[in-house]
Structure formats: structure tokens, C-alpha cells
Amino acid sequence: xxxxxxxxxxxxxxxxxxxxxxxxxxxxxxxxxxxxxxxxxxxxxxxxxxxxxxxxxxxxxxxxxxxxxxxxxxxxxxxxxxxxxxxxxxxxxxxxxxxxxxxxxxxxxxxxxxxxxxxxxxxxxxxxxxxxxxxxxxxxxxxxxxxxxxxxxxxxxxxxxxxxxxxxxxxxxxxxxxxxxxxxxxxxxxxxxxxxxxxxxxxxxxxxxxxxxxxxxxxxxxxxxxxxxxxxxxxxxxxxxxxxxxxxxxxxxxxxxxxxxxxxxxxxxxxxxxxxxxxxxxxxxxxxxxxxxxxxxxxxxxxxxxxxxxxxxxxxxxxxxxxxxxxxxxxxxxxxxxxxxxxxxxxxxxxxxxxxxxxxxxxxxxxxxxxxxxxxxxxxxxxxxxxxxxxxxx
Numbered sequence: 001x002x003x004x005x006x007x008x009x010x011x012x013x014x015x016x017x018x019x020x021x022x023x024x025x026x027x028x029x030x031x032x033x034x035x036x037x038x039x040x041x042x043x044x045x046x047x048x049x050x051x052x053x054x055x056x057x058x059x060x061x062x063x064x065x066x067x068x069x070x071x072x073x074x075x076x077x078x079x080x081x082x083x084x085x086x087x088x089x090x091x092x093x094x095x096x097x098x099x100x101x102x103x104x105x106x107x108x109x110x111x112x113x114x115x116x117x118x119x120x121x122x123x124x125x126x127x128x129x130x131x132x133x134x135x136x137x138x139x140x141x142x143x144x145x146x147x148x149x150x151x152x153x154x155x156x157x158x159x160x161x162x163x164x165x166x167x168x169x170x171x172x173x174x175x176x177x178x179x180x181x182x183x184x185x186x187x188x189x190x191x192x193x194x195x196x197x198x199x200x201x202x203x204x205x206x207x208x209x210x211x212x213x214x215x216x217x218x219x220x221x222x223x224x225x226x227x228x229x230x231x232x233x234x235x236x237x238x239x240x241x242x243x244x245x246x247x248x249x250x251x252x253x254x255x256x257x258x259x260x261x262x263x264x265x266x267x268x269x270x271x272x273x274x275x276x277x278x279x280x281x282x283x284x285x286x287x288x289x290x291x292x293x294x295x296x297x298x299x300x301x302x303x304x305x306x307x308x309x310x311x312x313x314x315x316x317x318x319x320x321x322x323x324x325x326x327x328x329x330x331x332x333x334x335x336x337x338x339x340x341x342x343x344x345x346x347x348x349x350x351x352x353x354x355x356x357x358x359x360x361x362x363x364x365x366x367x368x369x370x371x372x373x374x375x376x377x378x379x380x381x382x383x384x385x386x387x388x389x390x391x392x393x394x
Contacts, residue, residue, distance in 0.1 A: 001212050001261035008255045010148045011174040014248070018178045019138050022052050022094070023059030029134055029173040031092030034063040035085045037105040038096040039070070043140065048181060052096055052138055064088040066108075072276050072283065073100040073107070075156045079119055082111035085133075095137045098193075099144020102137045103152040106170050109133040123154055123165050132169035138176040141185060142247035143193030143284065145200055145254025147175035155277050161366065162277035175251070179243040182233075190237050191342040192284030194230035194246060198223060199287045200253040204264045205310065207377045208302040212261040219258040220313045222249050227314075227338060234342045267375035268294050271386065274366040279353050288344035289351040293392035295332045297385075303378045304328055348393045360390045
């Protein structure tokens with residue numbers, strides 16, 4: 001087991017009606033002037049924004065709305081939010097929504113606290129991030145896990161690049177999590193969320209050569225839980241108990257718990273980010289479209305034992321009468337079968353993109369930062385190898 005630091009400081013307020021506690025939570029954490037960041041009109045039409053605003057008013061907290069966040073959150077929109085927060089004099093940024101709203105709120109918090117710096121320079125670490133405003137979230141979409149993670153992602157539309165930043169300043173002070181708020185989500189959005197939750201744990205799981213029995217038990221249990229309940233909420237997002245399990249899995253999958261002693265990889269995310277930045281496809285779908293090809297490209301390397309363990313402990317596949325390679329492949333196929341069952345693509349053509357040879361190479365360079373970064377801890381993958389995975393995924 002490797003040395004590790006586990007730090008998950010976010011206070012979780014979980015259950016029915018908990019959005020009505022938002023104002024008191026903001027007050028408890030020192031906020032007095034809140035920029036309220038959210039996505040489309042559904043949060044308004046459902047009455048959620050109204051309930052949150054009422055709770056802020058009752059707590060004596062001033063607020064300003066900033067709606068219009070889109071999936072694959074945009075740098076330009078976050079920059080607009082920074083200017084609004086500065087004009088309003090915000091001292092607290094509150095997201096209402098899923099990962100895109102939360103990541104946008106984190107970006108606004110960083111930019112507002114550092115108005116003399118360009119946000120993209122902060123995001124790409126050209127300048128150090130030494131301060132930020134406090135951020136919190138009212139979660140409506142279980143998927144990204146941003147409500148408890150130290151990470152956030154933005155897309156720079158001007159240059160067609162998607163990048164993430166990990167920093168303790170990304171940690172939400174609190175997260176309000178009411179599974180009822182996800183009861184009207186479209187099936188496709190539910191499926192993308194379930195996929196993203198699985199991937200956050202699998203990106204930490206397939207790292208060979210490190211003994212972490214307790215972390216493995218947590219990761220495998222989380223995957224079994226989200227698979228079982230993900231199928232239920234795909235059919236009926238109003239199933240409160242199943243959605244509660246999925247929502248809690250989403251937070252635990254990305255608060256670093258499932259990497260303790262092993263670390264993380266996130267190479268599939270790099271492939272997916274390149275796709276979603278160029279084609280503006282849903283994040284979860286981009287991951288499902290390439291994961292099977294990534295797994296087949298690597299499963300016979302040093303991580304064969306991990307893929308065998310995954311097949312047995314997550315999918316219940318018996319290795320009796322099978323070689324290790326056959327068992328590992330059965331686990332990969334079972335995962336793709338599950339993705340198909342919830343309407344997720346398992347190839348680029350099913351994702352709706354058909355990049356030509358030149359485009360695939362450009363995607364590969366994007367995923368590897370111009371072939372300067374090697375992906376995976378199984379074995380190093382440069383742009384050439386990533387291009388081969390994209391070709392397999394066609």
C-alpha cells in the first residue's frame with residue numbers, strides 16, 4: 001500500500017427537503033452575499049431555485065442569480081460570472097445543479113478571489129492559486145462527484161481544449177443532497193451520471209502491483225451498488241431509495257476514498273475530455289464509448305490480475321474453466337453490456353462521431369497534451385498508442 005492523505009472536509013446534508021437548510025448552512029460557513037450559480041430553466045420551473053432563495057432570505061443573506069450554465073462548462077461563461085460576482089461583492093459562491101454548475105461555481109470562486117489574473121492561466125497553472133472564495137452545492141444530478149471532490153473541469157471554447165484543475169480550494173464547504181431533486185431527470189442524463197460514477201472508481205481501480213484490500217472492498221462494493229441501483233433509476237428516476245444509493249455513490253466515488261493507498265490514473269477521462277471538447281458530447285457517454293477499447297488495449301499487460309479480480313468481484317464471473325485472459329475479457333464485455341442496457345454508446349460511431357485519420361491524431365495529441373504526457377499507470381501511452389485506442393473504438 002502506498003502512502004496517502006485522505007482529506008474530505010465537505011459537510012454533507014443528505015435527505016428529503018434538505019435544500020430548505022441551505023440558507024442556514026451558508027450563514028454557518030460565513031457567507032453573507034451569495035452568487036447563486038445554476039443551469040437551465042428546469043431548476044426555476046421546479047421551484048427549487050425559489051426554495052433555495054427563500055432559505056437564503058430567511059437567513060438574512062443577500063444573493064444574486066447567475067443562471068445559464070451548460071454541460072461541458074465554458075470558460076467564457078465562468079469569466080462572465082467572475083465579473084458579476086465582483087460587481088455584486090459576493091463572498092460566497094453557491095451552485096445549484098450537477099457537475100457543470102458546481103465546476104463553474106468553483107471557477108468563479110477562484111477568479112473572483114484573484115481578479116488580477118486570467119482565469120485560464122489559473123486553470124492551466126501558469127499562475128499559482130493561493131486563495132479562493134468558499135463554494136457550496138445543492139446537488140440535483142448524481143454524476144460528477146464535484147460536490148465532494150478537489151477537482152473541476154472547464155472547456156476553453158476559443159482554443160477547443162478541456163482541462164481540469166485539482167486543488168484543496170475546490171472542496172465545497174457543504175453539499176446539500178436530496179435524491180428527490182433528481183426524480184425528473186431524463187433517462188439519458190441518468191445513464192451518463194451512472195457511467196461517470198462508475199468511471200471515477202474504475203479510473204482508480206486498474207492500477208497493478210499494489211496491495212490495498214480495504215480500498216478494493218470499498219471500490220468493488222461501490223461499483224456493485226451503483227450498477228444494481230443505476231439500472232433501477234434508469235427505468236424510474238423517482239425510485240427514492242435507488243436514487244439515494246446512486247447519489248451517495250457519486251460522492252464517494254470522487255472524494256478520493258477509492259484511491260487510498262493506490263492513487264489514480266484518469267487516462268480514460270483524458271480520452272473522453274478530448275472528445276467532449278471537440279464534439280461537445282456528453283461527458284459520461286464519451287467515457288463509455290472508449291472504455292472498452294482502452295481496456296482491451298491494456299488488459300493483457302501488468303494489470304491482467306486487476307481485470308480478473310474486477311470480473312470476479314464486481315460482476316460475479318467465475319474463472320472456472322477459463323484462462324485469466326478469458327475471465328478478464330468476460331468482465332470487460334459485461335461492463336459494455338451494462339452500458340448498452342442503459343443506453344450508453346460503446347464505440348465512437350454509437351457516440352455519433354466519425355473522426356478521420358487526421359482528426360484521430362489531433363484527438364490523441366489533445367489527450368496527451370501534445371504528446372508531452374504519458375497516460376496510464378499500467379504502461380505509458382503516448383499519442384501513437386492513444387490513436388490506436390481511438391481507432392479500436394471506431
